Amino acid sequence: MKFVTFRTPGDPTPRLGIDNRDNHSYTDLTGRFPDDPDFASMLSLIDGGQAALDKAWAAYTTLDEAHLVEKRTVSLLAPFRPRRLRDVSLIVNHLRPSVAKTAQWIAANTDDPRTVAEIMAAVDPLVSPLYEPTAPPSAAERDAETVSAPGSVLTWPGRSDWLDYELELCAVIGRSGSDIDPSVAGDHIFGYAVYNDWTLRDVQARNIAGSGSVHGDSKDFLNGNSFGPCVVTKDEIPDFRDLEMTVRVNGRVWGQGSTSEMLHGFDDAVVSLSRGHEIVAGEVWGTGTVPDGSSFELGKRLPRPAFVELEIERIGVLSHYVVPEL
Incomplete structure (x- = not known):
């Protein structure tokens, strides 16, 4: 999987995304799972270990159109600030x-x-x-x-x-x-x-x-x-x-x-x-x-x-x- 951090126009909140490999969209994991702490940021995902990756894989294989964002409309941020x-x-x-x-x-x-x-x-x-x-x-x-x-x-x-x-x-x-x-x-x-x-x-x-x-x-x-x-x-x-x-x-x-x-x-x-x-x-x-x-x-x-x-x-x-x- 390929993970990114981005923000959308008019919203400064960083969001964790996964590349859908369709050349034009990401899945907004933060928006799709707002109550899941593992998807609050990429550092949270890393800290979540294999269990968090398994949940991300499930999201990747079951797309939700309501939480797809066009790549051309977002601004990529640094993936995270390293510790x-x-x-x-x-x-x-x-x-x-x-x-x-x-x-x-x-x-x-x-x-x-x-x-x-x-x-x-x-x-x-x-x-x-x-x-x-x-x-x-x-x-x-x-x-x-x-x-x-x-x-x-x-x-x-x-x-x-x-x-x-x-x-x-x-x-x-x-x-x-x-x-x-x-x-x-x-x-x-x-x-x-x-x-x-x-x-x-x-x-x-x-x-x-x-x-x-x-x-x-x-x-x-x-x-x-x-x-x-x-x-x-x-x-x-x-x-x-x-x-x-x-x-x-x-x-x-x-x-x-x-x-x-x-x-x-x-x-x-x-x-x-x-x-x-x-x-x-x-x-x-x-x-x-x-x-x-x-x-x-x-x-x-x-x-x-x-x-x-x-x-x-x-x-x-x-x-x-x-x-x-x-």
Whole structure:
């Protein structure tokens, strides 16, 4: 099943919907079952576990025309505000070209006296894979309050000259737990979505050159984290490591890749990140950027304005209009 969060014209109330796969309608689960707490929001659905999914499946297979809404008439919202948002770096092949570009930018745009090779040597350990067996819950976390809606307008912060997208798959955690056994790790995954980890590259490079912080305010800015446009339940994607991924900017393909680049699976991350720590239902975990999944690696800059589309096979297209800050 594919779940969305939307609002209808004239009603600001977020509603949980299910895609009817007819290319034009959603079922308004919140409106159809107003007294069912499992359908109050997508987080409520996730918290409801398998029983809630069974009820949603029954609704999907027995349509009620009174609670169908036309896709073209609604506005999609972020699926939900994650209880924790972090990047667990299951795809890391993009790091080497990213390090090189960062070192080149620092050498060309700051008064750093080091050579590019010297800067690369210093930067390399700072951006090493964040996937660690003993990584604490705070590793690579993002500010969940910065999540933006699919199809919305993203304002390019005036403090940056290089806004960049990052094409990632993300997993939604569906069950809390700690010290999780590998045999049941997959049971803790609710589903998947497209994730855009927007990044201010020049701010990131200055942070690295100065404080040594890899991310800081280069990633957590207003609406700077995006995921959606829907959440697809895990049963719909039996092999999450075999999905084609594409970036388009103003209608032109800027990058293509595949989740086959993943060095580890989400189930591996569940085992490692729950070791001695609790993972929580409602977390969202990004894979890290697929190679050629960011303009920085390609040496290209987004135009202003720009229409950026990230597409992952079997999930959908996450799009945003990017406009400069006035």
